[in-house]
Amino acid sequence: MLDPRTTAETMRPDESEAGGLLDPADWGGLRDLGHRMVDDMLEWLRTVRERPLYEPVPESVRRSLSGPVPREPQAASAVYEDFRRDVLPYPHGNVHPRFWGWVVGTGTPLGMLADMLAAGINSNSGFGDHCAVHVERQVVAWLAEALGIDAGVSGLLVSGCSVANLTGLAIARNALTEGDVRRDGLAGQAPLVVYGSTETHSSNLRGLELLGIGRNGFRGIRVDADHRIDVEALRAAIRADREAGRRPLAVVGNAGTVNIGAFDDLGALADVCSDEGLWLHVDGAFGALAALSGRLRPLTAALERADSVAFDLHKWLHVPYDAGAILVRRAEAHRKAFELSGAYLSHLESGVATGPENFMQRGVQMSRGFRALKVWMTIKEHGIDKLGRAVEANVDQAAYLADRVEREPELELAAPVPLNIVNFRFVPQGAPRAAEELDRLNRRVLEALHASGVAAPSHTVLDGRFVLRTAISNHRSRFDDFDLLVDEVLRHGRSLAQAGSR
Ligand SMILES: *Cc1c(COP(=O)(O)O)cnc(C)c1O
DSSP: OOOHHHHHHHOOOOGGGSSOTTSOSOHHHHHHHHHHHHHHHHHHHHTGGGSOSOOOOOHHHHHHTTOOOOOSOOOHHHHHHHHHHHTTTSOOSTTSTTEESSSOOOOOHHHHHHHHHHHHHOOOTTSSSSHHHHHHHHHHHHHHHHHTOOTTOEEEEESSHHHHHHHHHHHHHHHHSSSOHHHHTTTTOOOEEEEEETTOOHHHHHHHHHTTSOGGGEEEEOBOTTSOBOHHHHHHHHHHHHHTTOEEEEEEEEBSOTTTOOBOOHHHHHHHHHHHTOEEEEEOTTGGGGGGSTTTGGGGTTGGGOSEEEEESSSTTOOOSSOEEEEESOHHHHHHHHOOOOGGGOOOSSSTTOOSOOGGGSSSOSSOOOTHHHHHHHHHHHHHHHHHHHHHHHHHHHHHHHHHHHHOTTEEEOSOOSSSEEEEEEOOSSSOOOHHHHHHHHHHHHHHHHHHTSOEEEEEEETTEEEEEEEOOOTTOOHHHHHHHHHHHHHHHHHHHHHHHO
16 A cells, blocks of 8 residues: 555656646637637527438447547547537437427527536535525526415426436325335335326336336326326225225326326316325426416416426426426425435535535435526526417417318327327328328338438327327427428328338
């Protein structure tokens, strides 16, 4: 072992290496490069509509992105050239005005710059009396206010709704089981059951797996024709589980299901939970944001009665990836679920080791980046009302697309459109086709659309049938983009149907 005294004396670095080893030797040069990066990226965003939304990653790039770890330094400008050549041209496509796959957000130019500022200040918002913590507190309070949830609610920012769902369900588990689950785990507990409709997002199931409740601890309750949970069936399932000696724990309410954007009757679910002593967790990944629009707000009625609400900020609030949030009405349960002890973590009376909120003790992350800054700047730049108008505009576009689909004899609307998601299929005129053939045809249509780089809806399976799923959470889309989508689906559909029948 090295003798530390010898180390200090003999291993003291050269003057040239002392301090700032990783800072630029030429600050002026890096400043120029930084200006160029900002110029390039803003121009890239400004002109996004002019490019195809997607280009496959070429073989040469795949090769260059699988080389060995660099051992030697490279000029920052050369690294940036690598980015321009190998990374920038091959994005996912979601910044493009005709990307409507899965549910993704578009981001904003100021959001991008905010991330640069956050990385520059590089604060750990786990704890402490510094501005990253204060900004996050303010953002959490703003989000609660904007969604109409009690002031004073507890909450924090997380990477996205999957982690927000896990967090909400973890609090429910720890708060409502007997004994001390944090100490003892689930040993000795009656089997726990969490309820939600069959349309519940799979991230909740993965959360239950991680919490030791398991997928079998989830009861998928049937939905009605509008994809809303059948509340009577839910009550019956709870009764049956109690009779069988299991322990009902929580209900996951959907505010915007992933397939079609349906809202469960959250008021009815809140009644069930209060009658039965269960926790109501709402997965409102994108749908909760409907509350930002006065016109759409009734869809989220009773959201404020949930014990916890999970939602994304990188989807319909257009904050750059990644950002989601969890709000918890039972602040005490939230605190108890994640608090930590440790001499090295305890607070002092003043200075860096104090702070208004201990975010590292509100979730699974200890060190946490300054995720709140891009949310704070996005909300300030646009104001919550305009962000609500962007949500509303997408809902109007969904209604417009649904209407266009219904007017086209070769297109078929596959589900109701309660919010921003339009599911439809291409069904050629003429002799009826086998169901499998139609599935195949629609799959080919989607692949052709993606390959063309013109538009990117995604897909799902509804009633056993493959459908094109257009989830509109894009502030760059215009009505004529949906005309183009319809035209292109018809064009590809007709030519593929003909090729197939030849
Ligand atoms: C996207 C989504 C999730 C998961 O959110 P991530 O941000 O991807 O982790 C959960 N629930 C619903 C309804 C979603 O749409």
